[in-house]
Amino acid sequence: MGGLRTAESLRRYKYPGHIHILGDEWHMPYNRPPLSKSLLAQDQEFAQVSFPIKSADLNTEFTLGDGVRQLSMEQQSVTLQSGKKIQFDFLVAATGLRSKKLVFPNNLQGGRFALRTFDDAKAIRQAVGSGKEVVILGSGFIGLEVAATLKGLGCRVKIVAMEDIPLGLILGEPFGEEIRRRHETKGIEFYLNNRVTDLVGNTAITHVKLVDGQSLTCDIFIEAIGSAANVEWLEGNELDLTDGLLTDSSLRAVKSNGTSVSNLFGVGDIARFPNIRFELPPRRIEHWNIPLESSRRTAREIVRQVVPGSIEGFESEDGFNPLPTFWSDQFEFSILSYGEPRLADEIRLLEGNLGEEFIFAYLREGSLVGVAGIGMKSKINEMRKDIIK
Amino acid sequence: MITIKVDMDKCQHYGQCVYEAPNIFKLNENDKLEYLASADETERENVKSASDICPMQAIQVFE
Ligand SMILES: Cc1cc2nc3c(=O)[nH]c(=O)nc-3n(C[C@H](O)[C@H](O)[C@H](O)COP(=O)(O)OP(=O)(O)OC[C@H]3O[C@@H](n4cnc5c(N)ncnc54)[C@H](O)[C@@H]3O)c2cc1C
Ligand code: SF4
Numbered sequence: 001m002g003g004l005r006t007a008e009s010l011r012r013y014k015y016p017g018h019i020h021i022l023g024d025e026w027h028m029p030y031n032r033p034p035l036s037k038s039l040l041a042q043d044q045e046f047a048q049v050s051f052p053i054k055s056a057d058l059n060t061e062f063t064l065g066d067g068v069r070q071l072s073m074e075q076q077s078v079t080l081q082s083g084k085k086i087q088f089d090f091l092v093a094a095t096g097l098r099s100k101k102l103v104f105p106n107n108l109q110g111g112r113f114a115l116r117t118f119d120d121a122k123a124i125r126q127a128v129g130s131g132k133e134v135v136i137l138g139s140g141f142i143g144l145e146v147a148a149t150l151k152g153l154g155c156r157v158k159i160v161a162m163e164d165i166p167l168g169l170i171l172g173e174p175f176g177e178e179i180r181r182r183h184e185t186k187g188i189e190f191y192l193n194n195r196v197t198d199l200v201g202n203t204a205i206t207h208v209k210l211v212d213g214q215s216l217t218c219d220i221f222i223e224a225i226g227s228a229a230n231v232e233w234l235e236g237n238e239l240d241l242t243d244g245l246l247t248d249s250s251l252r253a254v255k256s257n258g259t260s261v262s263n264l265f266g267v268g269d270i271a272r273f274p275n276i277r278f279e280l281p282p283r284r285i286e287h288w289n290i291p292l293e294s295s296r297r298t299a300r301e302i303v304r305q306v307v308p309g310s311i312e313g314f315e316s317e318d319g320f321n322p323l324p325t326f327w328s329d330q331f332e333f334s335i336l337s338y339g340e341p342r343l344a345d346e347i348r349l350l351e352g353n354l355g356e357e358f359i360f361a362y363l364r365e366g367s368l369v370g371v372a373g374i375g376m377k378s379k380i381n382e383m384r385k386d387i388i389k
Numbered sequence: 390m391i392t393i394k395v396d397m398d399k400c401q402h403y404g405q406c407v408y409e410a411p412n413i414f415k416l417n418e419n420d421k422l423e424y425l426a427s428a429d430e431t432e433r434e435n436v437k438s439a440s441d442i443c444p445m446q447a448i449q450v451f452e
Contacts, residue, residue: 005441031446051446054437288444289405327403327444336403378416381404 002094002268002291004029004051007060009299013311019060020086022078024067027118028053033288035121036145037329041152043125046118068095073237073264090302093234093245093253094267094291097227102137104196110204113222115142127220130154135208135218137196139166141328143224144179147188148330158216159183160191160208171337171360171372172347178354178374179330186331191216229270229284239264244272244284249319251298262305265298267291277321277389278340278369289325323387326372336377338384339370352376359383392427392451393436399447406443410435 003021010019023029030049039049066080077087099114113124124146128134132155136143139161147157163169166183168176180190191210200207200215207215229244238255240246245266246254251273253264266273268291274282297320303310326337341347344362350371352358357375361368361383371383393413402422406414413436414424428436433452440448 008441031444033444052449054440054450289442292441325405327401329401334401334403375420377402377404377420378407378418381407381416384408 001029001031001051001288002096002270002295003092005292005295006092006094006267006299007058008055009296010302011055011058011060013299013303015299015303015306017089017306019058020088021060021062022066022068022080022086023062023064024081025117025119026065028062028064030118032116035118036115036142037149039118039121040125040128040146040149049118068233071234071237073261076263078233088263090263090265090305092265092267092295092298093231093270094295095230095233096269097229097286099223100226100228101223102196102225104199106199106201108199108201108203108205110201111218111220112199112205113220115146115222115224116227124220124222128153128155132156132219133217134158134220134222135160135196135216136222136224137161138224138226139163139190139192140170140224140226141167141326143222144183144330145328146222146224147183148186151186151188152331155220156189157187158189158191158218160194160196160210160216162193162195164193166190166192170342171335172341172344172362174347174349174354175360175372178358179335182331182333227269227286231270242272244270246282247271247273249274249276249321250301250317251294251320252301265301267294267298273320275321276319277323278343280340280343285322285324287324287326290322293322294320321389323384325384333374334377335372335374336380337370337372338380339368339387341370341372343369351379390427390429391433391436393424394426394449394451395422395424396445396447396449397422399445400443401445403444406439406448409439409442414439 007019029051066082068078069081070079079085099116134155134157136159151157165176195211196208197211198209199205208218231241247266248260251265252260269286272282272284328335341362343364346363348361350359350361359373362370367388404416
């Protein structure tokens with residue numbers, strides 16, 4: 001997504017050069033949020049999720065199914081898996097994340113899934129069906145969404161997670177408890193403050209063992225325990241690759257010695273950037289609006305270097321300060337969140353009732369750092385402008 | 390003139406588009422999306438941004 005959006009923005013800002021998008025998946029760029037929602041719920045074609053190529057003058061070359069194996073900043077080139085070498089003047093790293101997977105003593109693979117790609121979603125869709133016993137590891141957004149969708153397909157769904165309260169650390173305890181209550185009402189079973197210690201079965205999983213001694217029947221085991229950044233191809237270039245690609249507030253890559261690289265950028269999930277809005281240490285944000293906004297910003301930085309003075313107001317721009325935006329659909333309710341609720345030292349129920357629709361305000365030292373709720377979308381949307389800038 | 394079409398089967402009424410192009414999109418009192426099906430050139434960039442930011446990729450713009 002970040003790759004395509006960067007190309008689109010570069011053209012929009014009249015970048016005159018050649019653009020080449022390199023991807024290791026065989027698919028053209030597509031939208032991931034439906035993977036845990038509509039694409040699991042119904043049989044859908046790739047066309048339902050692919051990003052439309054909106055502009056006739058995108059004028060971009062695509063090389064797909066041939067990932068980048070190694071970057072060489074010294075030679076200003078990347079080498080692909082096939083051995084092909086490509087030179088660049090500017091390089092945008094938008095390789096995103098992959099699902100983390102655990103290693104168990106009996107490390108069975110049959111009946112085991114994770115969800116990051118279109119192909120992952122198809123595989124889960126093919127395996128599930130009414131009456132299947134599903135165990136999901138992790139009670140984050142993806143775990144909860146998949147649980148809701150698969151419950152809707154008639155599966156029996158259990159969630160095992162280390163937290164006491166799903167999303168409690170992100171949205172606060174009362175909000176998290178309410179999400180759990182809603183899932184339980186729908187028949188989802190929670191095993192919280194718990195862990196899977198081993199898998200049981202010969203070739204395919206039949207049970208999972210929990211740390212508290214219980215054993216759960218399981219046909220389909222889905223790991224939704226977070227992601228790791230795809231940075232291996234960047235190694236060997238003295239970059240800071242701890243949890244993503246560290247960038248400065250203009251999204252330029254930062255070297256281990258602290259200096260910025262003027263022609264290498266991080267965009268989307270992979271970028272660990274300082275968000276000057278919240279004065280935080282640099283952090284990755286795995287939200288959909290980040291590839292969009294970071295690609296626009298990066299395109300401006302590139303055009304600024306290539307055609308100085310070409311666009312008004314371009315020469316002096318503040319540091320990148322996006323407002324993180326998140327939504328999540330589970331059963332018939334949807335969560336909408338703006339800002340950084342997890343930074344709050346005070347959480348207030350602003351409107352509504354927990355059992356129905358509601359909005360929480362998240363404050364840090366008295367300033368609004370986030371708003372989130374269920375339903376009440378227009379009110380939440382109105383409040384986003386009150387979040388600190 | 391530009392023409393705007395929202396696929397209402399896809400739209401989840403998040404209202405992200407409202408922020409990008411407030412003259413064209415709004416959420417009504419029932420939190421449902423309402424929009425103008427055509428707009429003049431001055432709205433072009435805003436509507437394109439709205440189309441980019443729509444999480445469901447439900448907004449089509451015809452020029
Ligand atoms: C199931 C699911 C549900 C989600 N739901 C929501 C939601 O409801 N709301 C929300 O805000 N966000 C959601 N997200 C997050 C959102 O989709 C991501 O933030 C977004 O896709 C990030 O875009 P990106 O371009 O950084 O990375 P990606 O879209 O992951 O693109 C990176 C691409 O780079 C490729 N790649 C990796 N390594 C290499 C290499 N060495 N060479 C070449 N190519 C490589 C990858 O295969 C991939 O195609 C969801 C994500 C998932 C997986
Ligand atoms: S942004 Fe998209 S999904 Fe949201 S209200 Fe607008 S059209 Fe609907």
